Amino acid sequence: MRTGYVWEELYGWHDTGTHAAFVAPGGLVQPHRHVESAESKTRFAALVEVSGLGAKLDRIRAVPAAEDDVLAVHTAEHLERIRAGSAAPRGGDAGDGTSPFGPGGLEIALLAAGGAVQAASAVVTGRVTNAYALVRPPGHHARPETGMGFCVFANAAIAIQHVRRHHGVERVAVVDWDVHHGNGTEEVFAEDPDVLTISVHQDQLYPKGTGRLTDRGRGAGEGSAINVPLPAGTGNDGYLHAVEQVVLPALERHRPDLVVVASGFDPAALDPLGGMVVTTTGFRRMARAVLDAADRLCDGRVVMTHEGGYSPVYAPLCGVAVLEEMSGERTEVTDFLAEEYEDLPDQALRPHQAEAVAAAAAAAGLQ
Numbered sequence: 001m002r003t004g005y006v007w008e009e010l011y012g013w014h015d016t017g018t019h020a021a022f023v024a025p026g027g028l029v030q031p032h033r034h035v036e037s038a039e040s041k042t043r044f045a046a047l048v049e050v051s052g053l054g055a056k057l058d059r060i061r062a063v064p065a066a067e068d069d070v071l072a073v074h075t076a077e078h079l080e081r082i083r084a085g086s087a088a089p090r091g092g093d094a095g096d097g098t099s100p101f102g103p104g105g106l107e108i109a110l111l112a113a114g115g116a117v118q119a120a121s122a123v124v125t126g127r128v129t130n131a132y133a134l135v136r137p138p139g140h141h142a143r144p145e146t147g148m149g150f151c152v153f154a155n156a157a158i159a160i161q162h163v164r165r166h167h168g169v170e171r172v173a174v175v176d177w178d179v180h181h182g183n184g185t186e187e188v189f190a191e192d193p194d195v196l197t198i199s200v201h202q203d204q205l206y207p208k209g210t211g212r213l214t215d216r217g218r219g220a221g222e223g224s225a226i227n228v229p230l231p232a233g234t235g236n237d238g239y240l241h242a243v244e245q246v247v248l249p250a251l252e253r254h255r256p257d258l259v260v261v262a263s264g265f266d267p268a269a270l271d272p273l274g275g276m277v278v279t280t281t282g283f284r285r286m287a288r289a290v291l292d293a294a295d296r297l298c299d300g301r302v303v304m305t306h307e308g309g310y311s312p313v314y315a316p317l318c319g320v321a322v323l324e325e326m327s328g329e330r331t332e333v334t335d336f337l338a339e340e341y342e343d344l345p346d347q348a349l350r351p352h353q354a355e356a357v358a359a360a361a362a363a364a365g366l367q
């Protein structure tokens with residue numbers, strides 16, 4: 001069992017400025033670092049090293065994604081928008097006005113997509129069993145014609161199209177456990193029956209108007225998108241219930257050659273953007289379930305691309321927990337919150353959560 005790992009220091013140089021989350025400079029909020037700052041990612045990378053886990057992983061170096069790989073997913077206009085912003089003295093924006101980047105941002109965004117491409121290539125060529133691409137900027141909101149939600153390029157989608165074109169991969173399943181709907185990945189593959197996208201997210205958190213039960217893909221891809229909108233306040237048992245009742249049966253039905261996880265840690269209890277109460281234990285259980293399904297279905301081939309997760313303290317703990325499950329290694333990293341939270345009523349599966357999961361399973365024809 002070999003687990004690949006992508007991290008490049010340059011990801012920490014992606015500059016999202018001082019937008020103080022969503023208030024533009026000059027608003028009523030004292031300027032502060034953007035909520036999508038480097039910190040939660042650089043601290044995750046640091047914990048991988050300091051815990052000793054890094055020495056047991058197969059380090060995969062990222063190279064910038066080739067432009068034809070980007071253009072397999074995005075429009076030429078979008079790529080030019082990023083190129084122009086990157087050449088501007090104060091940088092630019094990925095397209096929605098809240099996804100800024102600094103001068104040179106194109107190179108870093110290409111390196112993020114390229115990190116996902118290299119991780120996926122290492123998995124499908126058998127260099128490693130599975131791989132975690134700790135990349136930045138994130139990608140799961142990026143649409144063909146625009147970036148959004150802090151995402152510049154659709155990293156996972158670009159990696160999927162690359163391995164389908166270059167390594168004969170045909171059927172892919174995407175499991176997105178970021179607290180926000182993976183609208184970009186879903187849109188890229190909405191008409192493609194060979195790529196199943198499953199998003200488990202907080203109902204109508206972001207983007208508004210997408211990720212509904214009724215959004216199931218279109219045309220030839222009808223049924224190739226599954227959405228599991230969960231109520232705010234869902235904890236470990238609710239998430240595991242969603243995985244067991246929807247994700248696993250959908251994976252069994254789709255029979256993928258490769259599983260891609262859009263790994264966001266913003267469902268975590270300490271995350272400033274999410275409204276869920278998942279702990280490291282919850283991420284560990286979800287990862288275990290998906291990894292075991294991949295073992296049954298596709299020789300364990302799993303690629304994870306890092307998405308959201310904004311707690312500088314807690315996201316790193318969640319990341320190490322997932323990497324431990326992927327690699328089979330164990331570290332001395334502990335999470336006292338998980339121990340305290342384990343017995344809280346928040347973590348129990350509540351009736352309205354079970355109803356939401358049952359509705360998603362029914363909408364996906366899984367019941």
Ligand SMILES: O=C(CCC1CCCC1)NO
Nearest residue numbers: 149150178180206308309
């Ligand atoms: O973590 C994220 C970013 C979500 C924010 C983007 C703008 C408002 C919410 N997406 O997965």
Ligand SMILES: [Zn+2]
Nearest residue numbers: 178180266308
């Ligand atoms: Zn998110």
